[in-house]
Amino acid sequence: MRTIDWVDGGVELVDQTLLPDKCVMLRVHTVDDLVDAVRRLAVRGAPALGVAGALGVVLSGGDPGQIARLRAARPTAVNLAWGVDRAAAHLHEGREAVLAAALRVRDDDIAACRAMGERGAGLLEGDRLRIMTVCNTGGLAAVERGTALGVVQTLHERGRLAEVLALETRPLLQGARLTTWELARMDAPHRLIADSAGPYLLAKGEVDAVLIGADRIAANGDTANKIGSYALALGAERAGVPFVVVAPESTIDENTPSGEHIEIEDRGPDEIVSIRGVRVAPEGTRALNPAFDVTPHDLISAIVTEERVIRP
Numbered sequence: 001m002r003t004i005d006w007v008d009g010g011v012e013l014v015d016q017t018l019l020p021d022k023c024v025m026l027r028v029h030t031v032d033d034l035v036d037a038v039r040r041l042a043v044r045g046a047p048a049l050g051v052a053g054a055l056g057v058v059l060s061g062g063d064p065g066q067i068a069r070l071r072a073a074r075p076t077a078v079n080l081a082w083g084v085d086r087a088a089a090h091l092h093e094g095r096e097a098v099l100a101a102a103l104r105v106r107d108d109d110i111a112a113c114r115a116m117g118e119r120g121a122g123l124l125e126g127d128r129l130r131i132m133t134v135c136n137t138g139g140l141a142a143v144e145r146g147t148a149l150g151v152v153q154t155l156h157e158r159g160r161l162a163e164v165l166a167l168e169t170r171p172l173l174q175g176a177r178l179t180t181w182e183l184a185r186m187d188a189p190h191r192l193i194a195d196s197a198g199p200y201l202l203a204k205g206e207v208d209a210v211l212i213g214a215d216r217i218a219a220n221g222d223t224a225n226k227i228g229s230y231a232l233a234l235g236a237e238r239a240g241v242p243f244v245v246v247a248p249e250s251t252i253d254e255n256t257p258s259g260e261h262i263e264i265e266d267r268g269p270d271e272i273v274s275i276r277g278v279r280v281a282p283e284g285t286r287a288l289n290p291a292f293d294v295t296p297h298d299l300i301s302a303i304v305t306e307e308r309v310i311r312p
């Protein structure tokens, strides 16, 4: 199954807001509909957003306003803008050239995730590894295989995975809804935990490595990722556990010097005061909802890409 692809002249994507209850493919033919899918996280995850951005340029017909709206649909993951730019660079050559470039973005991601899985599995020592993850970094965040969860998948295929401890990842529950769904499909051993249990289980010695994805990696290695990543980095540091970022080269943004320059998406209060439409806080409760945080490079043991291992 591909999370996102070009099918019959349109963008076909898994509507991730409906998982794990239903696996529904959405067919998108306009930039407006694609922007909506990005903003409501029907399609999400930095690598998948890169492919969405590139394919969206094909849908745009070159309209600058549509391209600009797509490029700005979510600010933190550099991959969205990067994907748009990779396809838009061929607009002067015509639609077929733009489509070919967009399909290269898709195919490059497929190859990159497989390479990251191998490189990451090779980096980690041990044959019965207990891995902690946050958010969702499987094929649902990319095209076929994932980034951090792609390393988990490779470890599992090689018989080196003891268990995954997956943070539920409030507020949108990418861990509870998506990571568990993917791990069950892989038949990989896993348990779901509350976000706040992560640092405690690290302190108890229950974890051999923390593997996370990334939305933007600054030039100095500071890394923006799902909210809750920084807390795991602090817990991993104190527990002496490797904290490894797994992300394609396209997530490294040399134009952003350090973490304080990364724009953190604020997704508004509704996702905090309600869970899947059920209110959990009193009417009128105000809320703060940063969708990402930044882990300083000195808390990161390694950044694994499809090409290299970087020690920030």
Ligand SMILES: CSC[C@H]1O[C@H](OP(=O)(O)O)[C@H](O)[C@@H]1O
Binding pocket: 041, 044, 045, 046, 047, 134, 135, 136, 137, 138, 141, 142, 146, 147, 148, 174, 212, 213, 214, 215, 225, 226, 227, 291
């Ligand atoms: C494979 S990187 C995926 C990355 O994107 C997620 O954010 P969102 O679900 O809001 O798109 C999260 O930060 C993951 O680490």
